[in-house]
Amino acid sequence: MxxxxxxxxxxxxxxxxxxxxxxxxxxxxxxxxxxxxxxxxxxxxxxxxxxxxxxxxxxxxxxxxxxxxxxxxxxxxxxxxxxxxxxxxxxxxxxxxxxxxxxxxxxxxxxxxxxFPEVPAVPELTSTIDCSSLALFIQMTSFAITQEQIRYTLSGAKFESKAGKVRMVTTDGHRLALIEKDIPTSNDVNFDILIPKKALSELSKLAKEEGICRFGEDQNLLYFQIGERSLIVRKLAGQFPNYEMVIPKADLTVAEFDANEMKSAIRRVSLMADERNKTVKLTLDKNSIEIESETQGEGAGYETISADYDGQRISIGFNAQYLQDFLNVVSVPSSASVEKETEGDKAKARVNSTKIKFEFKDSYSQVLMRPLGERDYNYMYIIMPIRL
CATH class of the missing domain: 3.10.150.10 (DNA Polymerase III, subunit A, domain 2)
Incomplete structure (x- = not known):
């Protein structure tokens, strides 16, 4: 040769x-x-x-x-x-x-x-999604995939479509990220697949290219094709949990705050959080949220940010890293004045001065967070609190 x-x-x-x-x-x-x-x-x-x-x-x-x-x-x-x-x-x-x-x-x-192992040929692929949307979906959800190898069905993303809506969902059992967008699929074919974490990482790189991602499946494999590149992935076995059961439906108390302010405050205050569980306490009071953390024998951190809230005073504990992961994908540097795009000038996932809608029932039930403002997709993040 x-x-x-x-x-x-x-x-x-x-x-x-x-x-x-x-x-x-x-x-x-x-x-x-x-x-x-x-x-x-x-x-x-x-x-x-x-x-x-x-x-x-x-x-x-x-x-x-x-x-x-x-x-x-x-x-x-x-x-x-x-x-x-x-x-x-x-x-x-x-x-x-x-x-x-x-x-x-x-x-x-x-x-x-x-x-060299035999690699199967890629069949004709009938389902499609634009690369910018695929990159956006992966960026906004992949951080919530479990790191535990034994939780096999949670070690990937559920990717599904129905009636013109495409949705990607990930969870590690403590939190859940969900993004949904109106994307008509080829021939109105519905799909429901589990994409492994490693495959998502490779797809995010391939999807930086402009164009269309074609995909399909057979009994054991998933197939993705972007331009001259094809990714073939062994399917995850098992059943993804019924995630819709954990989405809060009604009778929720609402607060709103600036994503950048909260992100910066948690980053500072969490320096004093206990290394074992990284707990920070958010106390909602009239027009403010107090953020606290403490490590026995070392000290404590405290900061207050403004918020649109007129309810009763309540304290809720969270894993600081779980909050940071969400805020990282919905916020931009405060100095930005125009809409930013993700790496590769695609997948518009972040907007300046993002307001967050924070919905909760009490100190012990799951909390729903979502960015406010106009966008061409729906995004929500659900997180379980830590008992204080």
């Missing part, structure tokens, strides 16, 4: 591959990238860890058709440090591949393609 490829385009595709390539695998081939020629003008890159696979194609001048299997991280480290220009790959026998660019030359061990 011999081919010539642009250093810039090859580096970009290898960058996407890195999230799938196993860094420390007992099976060397899972740390490698399979490179195969497609005719005389393209090559295909494939990486897999058995559960997640990524396939991408790029333009190349193929001088001799064939395939090679090279260590993924080492290959990426070499390519990203080369100067822009053409890079030539030449297979030397059955065990070595020579890489040449300018005055630089490297040799890498070539693993046999026969030992």
């Amino acid at each position: 011999k081919f010539i490829v642009s250093q810039e385009s090859f580096k970009e595709e290898l960058g996407f591959i890195q999230g799938v390539v196993e860094k420390r695998s007992a099976i060397p081939v899972l740390s490698s990238v399979l490179i195969k020629s497609i005719g005389k003008d393209k090559i295909k890159l494939v990486a897999t860890d058995y559960d997640t696979s990524l396939i991408t194609t790029i333009s190349a001048e193929v001088l001799e058709e064939g395939s090679t299997c090279l260590p993924g991280k080492k290959l990426f480290d070499i390519i990203r440090l080369l100067d822009p220009g053409n890079v030539t790959f030449t297979k030397k026998g059955d065990e070595l591949v020579q890489i040449e660019s300018g005055r630089s030359s490297f040799r890498l061990i070539d693993y046999s393609e026969d030992s």
Whole structure:
């Protein structure tokens, strides 16, 4: 096999591959990238860890058709440090591949393609969503996915559609993030799938590109396709919990506050929170919210912010990090004066001076928070309080 490829385009595709390539695998081939020629003008890159696979194609001048299997991280480290220009790959026998660019030359061990796991072909995909909406959905919910490996059905996001509305939901049992948007799907086909956390991370990178994400499923796998890149993911087994049961419905007391003010205050006050549970106490009183935290033997922190509230005085405890995670995705720096967009100038998820609607029943029941203001999606965050 011999081919010539642009250093810039090859580096970009290898960058996407890195999230799938196993860094420390007992099976060397899972740390490698399979490179195969497609005719005389393209090559295909494939990486897999058995559960997640990524396939991408790029333009190349193929001088001799064939395939090679090279260590993924080492290959990426070499390519990203080369100067822009053409890079030539030449297979030397059955065990070595020579890489040449300018005055630089490297040799890498070539693993046999026969030992590389078989990756299924991507079927025709009928469901679609625009990449900016997909990136927004992932950004606004992925932080609430459980970190506990034993809670298998919570280690991903529920992605569903019905009657023209698309929704993504995540929860770790202590909090829940939900985003919903009116997005007509192809042929009005409804879907209901669980996307694993690692796949969400890779999709968020792929969705930074402009365009459409096509997706579908079979009995065991999920398929996503954005441009020339395809992500294949093993499904999560099990049933996602009935999350609608925990959404507060009525008879709630309401307070409103500025997201930036609350975010900054919690960041400061939580410095004095106990390391074990990171508890902060929010005390709502007329036109204000008092934020407190304390660590026995060290000291305490206290701050007050203004709020639109005219109810009875009440104190509610929260995990400070859970509040921060929500405020991070709905707030922007206070110096901003125009609408901001997420990285890549897509997925409009943040607006200046965001007001938060804070709805609760008492000190022990779940609290509902949502950003106020005009936007083309609905977003809510539900968090269980900590008993004080």
